[in-house]
Every structure is written in structure tokens, then in C-alpha cells.
Amino acid sequence: MEEHAYSVEFPKFPRRRRQCCQRGTLLALLGLVTTAMWAGLLTLLLLWHWETVQKLKQLEKTAAQNDLETVQKLKQLEKTAAQNVSQVSKDLERHKGEQVAQESQAAKMSQSMEKIQDEQNRMKSQDSELSRNLNGLREDLSDLQSQGLNERRAALHTLDRLQEEVAKLWIELRVSNGSTCNTCPDDWVHFQKKCYYFGEGPKRWIQARFACSKLHGRLVSIHSQEEQDFLTRHANKKGSWIGLRDLNIEGEFVWMDQNPLDYSNWQPGEPNNGGQGEDCVMMRASGHWNDAFCGSYLDGWVCDRLVTC
Ligand code: MMA
Ligand code: CA
Numbered sequence: 001m002e003e004h005a006y007s008v009e010f011p012k013f014p015r016r017r018r019q020c021c022q023r024g025t026l027l028a029l030l031g032l033v034t035t036a037m038w039a040g041l042l043t044l045l046l047l048w049h050w051e052t053v054q055k056l057k058q059l060e061k062t063a064a065q066n067d068l069e070t071v072q073k074l075k076q077l078e079k080t081a082a083q084n085v086s087q088v089s090k091d092l093e094r095h096k097g098e099q100v101a102q103e104s105q106a107a108k109m110s111q112s113m114e115k116i117q118d119e120q121n122r123m124k125s126q127d128s129e130l131s132r133n134l135n136g137l138r139e140d141l142s143d144l145q146s147q148g149l150n151e152r153r154a155a156l157h158t159l160d161r162l163q164e165e166v167a168k169l170w171i172e173l174r175v176s177n178g179s180t181c182n183t184c185p186d187d188w189v190h191f192q193k194k195c196y197y198f199g200e201g202p203k204r205w206i207q208a209r210f211a212c213s214k215l216h217g218r219l220v221s222i223h224s225q226e227e228q229d230f231l232t233r234h235a236n237k238k239g240s241w242i243g244l245r246d247l248n249i250e251g252e253f254v255w256m257d258q259n260p261l262d263y264s265n266w267q268p269g270e271p272n273n274g275g276q277g278e279d280c281v282m283m284r285a286s287g288h289w290n291d292a293f294c295g296s297y298l299d300g301w302v303c304d305r306l307v308t309c
Pocket of ligand 2: 272
């Protein structure tokens with residue numbers, strides 16, 4: 001009956017039924033889509049949750065592993081530290097032992113030092129005594145030496161004079177026996193009892209002295225006005241060295257023939273020991289004497305020697 005009523009009513013409202021069906025389908029579709037979306041969302045959530053859980057598990061695992069490694073490292077460090085501490089304490093003990101040994105050695109050394117210092121002081125006093133004695137001996141020696149030198153000089157002086165005297169006496173003897181004693185070597189000029197050589201060429205006093213001795217003569221000694229006049233006549237016009245000097249004692253002039261200063265012909269105002277000191281005597285062109293610096297170069301120098309028979 002109802003079915004009939006229904007089928008009866010159906011044609012009356014055909015549009016509304018279609019509308020109703022469309023809406024239902026839409027709703028169903030909507031429901032389906034919503035459900036599918038929810039299902040998808042839920043699946044995503046579940047997936048996300050699962051992934052998060054996995055990650056957490058992984059993290060936990062890593063953390064646990066890290067913890068384990070850290071613990072192991074800490075244990076290793078602890079072990080190493082303990083080893084180091086024991087090593088350090090051993091070293092410390094060893095050092096203590098060494099320190100004690102060094103301290104005792106230092107004490108011994110300071111004792112030795114004290115001994116050495118005592119010894120040094122003793123030696124110093126001995127040394128000063130020795131140096132006093134040495135100085136005394138040195139003084140004695142230099143006294144003896146200067147005494148010896150003076151004696152030697154005096155003896156040489158006497159010998160020279162004696163030789164000179166003997167030579168003169170010998171000549172006088174030969175002359176009194178009738179011999180002719182007036183012989184001079186070539187280039188030498190004879191005057192009275194001597195021969196003279198008038199050297200030329202620049203020389204210092206000492207070089208002139210050496211040149212004369214090489215010629216078996218001496219730098220000239222002058223003992224009379226006649227001799228001086230003879231020399232003035234022959235003298236070099238630029239000046240000549242003669243055999244007179246005051247080398248040892250200033251102002252005390254000595255002739256090369258060792259005879260005393262019995263005649264002089266000083267230029268007025270001379271000798272003056274001028275400039276850097278003047279100990280050697282030269283003869284000017286006028287024949288006058290001047291004390292001059294021994295290192296000066298003079299062009300002339302006069303030698304003498306006794307005549308030979
Ligand atoms: C020179 C020199 C001296 C000498 C004086 C005299 C300047 O020095 O020859 O020995 O005494 O002249 O004026
Ligand atoms: Ca002078």
C-alpha cells in the first residue's frame with residue numbers, strides 16, 4: 001500500500017526527487033572526500049609520528065653511543081691522569097733524592113771553596129812577600145847592571161884614550177927616529193898629525209858616524225884654532241856633521257876621540273838645545289858650531305884619522 005502510495009506520489013514530484021538524489025550524491029561524495037582527506041591526514045600524521053619516533057630512537061641510540069664513548073674517554077683520561085700523577089710523584093721523589101744529593105754536594109763544595117779561599121789568601125800574602133823580594137832583587141840587579149855598564153863604559157873610554165895615546169906616541173917615536181909619518185889614504189887630506197875626509201851626500205849624524213867608521217876613521221874632533229881654520233877652509237857650504245854630541249847628559253859634550261873639550265867654536269847663542277832637542281853638533285859654512293837635531297839630514301860630514309908612517 002505504502003509502496004503504491006509512494007509510486008503514486010513519485011510522478012508528482014519528479015524534480016524534487018532528482019534534486020534530493022543529487023544532493024545525496026554530493027553529500028556522499030563530500031563525505032567520501034572528507035573521509036579520504038581525514039584518512040590521508042591520519043596516514044600522514046601516523047607516518048610523521050612514526051618517523052619522529054624513529055628519529056628519536058636513532059637520537060637516543062646515538063646519544064647512548066656518545067655517552068658510552070664519553071664514558072670510555074673519561075675512563076681513559078682518568079687512567080692517563082692516574083698514570084701521570086704516579087709518574088709525577090715518582091719524579092718528585094727522584095728529584096727530592098737528587099736535591100738532597102745536590103745539597104750535600106753544595107755543602108761539600110762550599111767547604112772546598114772556603115779551603116781554596118784560605119789557600120788563596122795564604123798564597124796572596126806569600127805572593128806579595130815574594131814580589132817584595134823580587135822588587136828588591138830587581139833593584140839590586142839594576143844597580144849591578146848600571147854599575148857594570150858604567151864600569152864597562154869607563155873601561156872602554158880609558159882603552160880608547162890609551163889607544164889614541166899609543167898611536168900618537170908611536171908616531172912621535174917614528175918621527176924622532178927620522179921616519180916620515182904623513183901618509184894619508186887617497187881622497188883624504190893631510191894636516192898636521194891627522195888625515196881628513198870631507199864626505200858629501202845627505203846623512204843623519206849617526207849615518208855620518210857609520211860612514212866614517214867604514215872608512216876606518218871617526219867623525220872629526222877639533223882641538224885647536226889651527227885645526228878649525230883648516231876645516232873652515234874645506235868645509236861644506238851647507239854645513240857638516242862633526243864628532244861632538246851631548247847624548248847622555250844634556251850640556252855635557254863629548255868628542256869622538258874621547259879627548260876633553262879643550263877648544264870650542266860655538267856660534268854666539270849656541271848650544272841652545274832648541275826645538276825637539278838638539279844633541280848633535282854641526283859646523284856651519286863659517287866654521288861656527290851649532291847643536292842640531294840628530295835626525296836632520298846634512299849634506300856634509302867630516303871624518304879624521306891619525307896619519308900613518
Ligand atoms: C835653527 C837650528 C837651531 C839653531 C837656531 C838658531 C831654528 O833653529 O839650526 O839649532 O839653534 O836655528 O837660530
Ligand atoms: Ca842649536
